[in-house]
Amino acid sequence: MIEVLLLVLTLTLYMINGSYVLYHFSVLKIKLVSLSIFCTVELLVVLVSVLINQGWLRFLIELVMYISFLQHFRNKDLKVNIFLAIFTLTFCYFVKMFISIFIVEHIFKIQDNNIGGLTGDLCVIPSYFILLKCLAINPKQLIIADQEWESDFLNSEDNPKEFKVERDIEQEQNKLIIFSAILMVLFYLYNNFVRLTEFGSRFNFSYVVFVYVFLFLMMLHLINVKYKEWENHKLLSYKDRLLSGLSTYTQEVDKSYQSVRMFRHDFTNILVSMRETIETQKIEAVRKTYGEILERSSIILEENRKEVAKLANIKVLELKSVISAKILQAEIRDVAVELEIPETIDNIRVEKLDIVRIIGITLDNAIDAAVETEGDKAVVKVAIFNKGLARYYVVENDMVQEKLPTHLIFEEGYSTKGPHRGYGLANLDAIISNYPRVSYRIQAKNYKFRIELEMS
Numbered sequence: 001m002i003e004v005l006l007l008v009l010t011l012t013l014y015m016i017n018g019s020y021v022l023y024h025f026s027v028l029k030i031k032l033v034s035l036s037i038f039c040t041v042e043l044l045v046v047l048v049s050v051l052i053n054q055g056w057l058r059f060l061i062e063l064v065m066y067i068s069f070l071q072h073f074r075n076k077d078l079k080v081n082i083f084l085a086i087f088t089l090t091f092c093y094f095v096k097m098f099i100s101i102f103i104v105e106h107i108f109k110i111q112d113n114n115i116g117g118l119t120g121d122l123c124v125i126p127s128y129f130i131l132l133k134c135l136a137i138n139p140k141q142l143i144i145a146d147q148e149w150e151s152d153f154l155n156s157e158d159n160p161k162e163f164k165v166e167r168d169i170e171q172e173q174n175k176l177i178i179f180s181a182i183l184m185v186l187f188y189l190y191n192n193f194v195r196l197t198e199f200g201s202r203f204n205f206s207y208v209v210f211v212y213v214f215l216f217l218m219m220l221h222l223i224n225v226k227y228k229e230w231e232n233h234k235l236l237s238y239k240d241r242l243l244s245g246l247s248t249y250t251q252e253v254d255k256s257y258q259s260v261r262m263f264r265h266d267f268t269n270i271l272v273s274m275r276e277t278i279e280t281q282k283i284e285a286v287r288k289t290y291g292e293i294l295e296r297s298s299i300i301l302e303e304n305r306k307e308v309a310k311l312a313n314i315k316v317l318e319l320k321s322v323i324s325a326k327i328l329q330a331e332i333r334d335v336a337v338e339l340e341i342p343e344t345i346d347n348i349r350v351e352k353l354d355i356v357r358i359i360g361i362t363l364d365n366a367i368d369a370a371v372e373t374e375g376d377k378a379v380v381k382v383a384i385f386n387k388g389l390a391r392y393y394v395v396e397n398d399m400v401q402e403k404l405p406t407h408l409i410f411e412e413g414y415s416t417k418g419p420h421r422g423y424g425l426a427n428l429d430a431i432i433s434n435y436p437r438v439s440y441r442i443q444a445k446n447y448k449f450r451i452e453l454e455m456s
Contacts, residue, residue, distance in 0.1 A: 010114060013121035014092070015043045021128055022066060022088040025139050027146070030073050038069055059188060062089055077145045079174065083181045090184040095127045096120030097191070098209065135217065137224050140430065144170040144230050162237050166230060173226035180219040187212045238353060310339045314384070315346040322356045323382070326363040330380060335370045340383040349391060349455040350438060354431050359393065361428045362451055366397035369449055373398045393453040404444035
């Protein structure tokens with residue numbers, strides 16, 4: 001009776017371990033009902049495989065089931081999903097085998113397979129987090145192909161050289177991913193088939209395991225290194241674009257101040273030259289003289305430069321440059337941007353790259369939505385202000401739809417703009433989730449879309 005209970009408990013832990021590692025390492029965001037159904041199916045598969053005593057069949061069925069599960073919920077590159085599925089199965093299998101054979105049997109001299117299997121299953125999830133900690137791996141920031149970049153300001157495709165470098169790094173990581181998947185499959189085949197043959201029995205299994213562990217850790221490390229290399233290249237590209245945007249901002253502010261100086265210089269002359277015309281009390285002559293003087297004085301009073309000048313209250317160059325770049329981008333698309341920055345903003349409460357991405361994504365979406373409206377002049381409103389100890393970033397724009405389902409807006413792939421869109425707000429949600437003291441609220445009704453970020 002005790003052996004049966006231990007077997008059931010071992011199988012349940014095996015199912016929980018595999019599901020959790022797959023869920024966490026794949027960075028899935030799915031409903032609890034879907035995950036529960038998947039776990040139930042997996043448990044049935046494990047029970048059937050135990051009854052027929054065919055480990056290879058269970059591995060094959062689980063592999064197909066995991067890949068299908070990932071393809072349905074992730075909708076990403078197939079080779080990446082295959083890698084994630086094989087990683088989950090092989091890692092859980094290896095930890096369980098290593099703990100039960102090398103620790104329980106060889107060190108503690110316990111020959112009971114059920115106790116060894118149960119101990120191994122209990123060590124899977126702790127071993128998984130120890131692995132991530134030791135290799136400094138963040139599942140969200142590991143696979144380059146999983147990364148989506150919505151903002152035009154952060155898009156490197158307009159620079160073919162930069163884009164080629166990034167693609168080359170991604171291709172190198174893809175090769176490592178494929179090689180790692182092959183390595184894990186070969187280890188599983190060796191342990192379940194080759195080792196049991198006369199040829200395989202000639203090799204010391206302990207040496208094979210340690211060689212595999214070394215290669216496994218090295219491949220994961222190299223995959224992580226390639227991601228860091230790609231990320232660093234992105235950061236350098238962002239820095240160049242921020243400096244370019246800051247240069248544009250500086251030029252616009254200089255033009256605004258130059259306009260003001262010209263106006264002050266010419267103001268007295270304008271009044272003097274118009275005095276005699278005004279004294280004649282002929283309004284048409286006054287209008288004509290006024291128009292000629294303005295044209296001759298080349299006084300520039302453009303609305304976008306007045307808005308750009310308001311950015312003087314922002315002392316964080318990265319934030320200032322991305323907003324100024326978006327103002328100019330909006331002007332090209334015939335969208336007016338209204339700014340409200342009443343106080344000096346001399347610090348930010350998240351990483352500089354993250355605030356650039358957050359503001360870039362929200363403004364991109366606001367401008368795109370405003371362009372679709374049928375008004376004479378589309379408007380995007382931006383406000384940055386402090387209230388108590390909190391900092392607020394508010395972006396509001398008109399939209400075509402009367403109302404949008406707010407519970408779907410931040411889901412990956414959801415978009416009103418057609419297929420292959422809808423990653424920007426999903427990325428925004430992922431960025432904000434890294435900061436416990438940052439929250440957001442959205443409203444999408446009465447033909448108005450409003451997003452408000454609060455940074456405590």
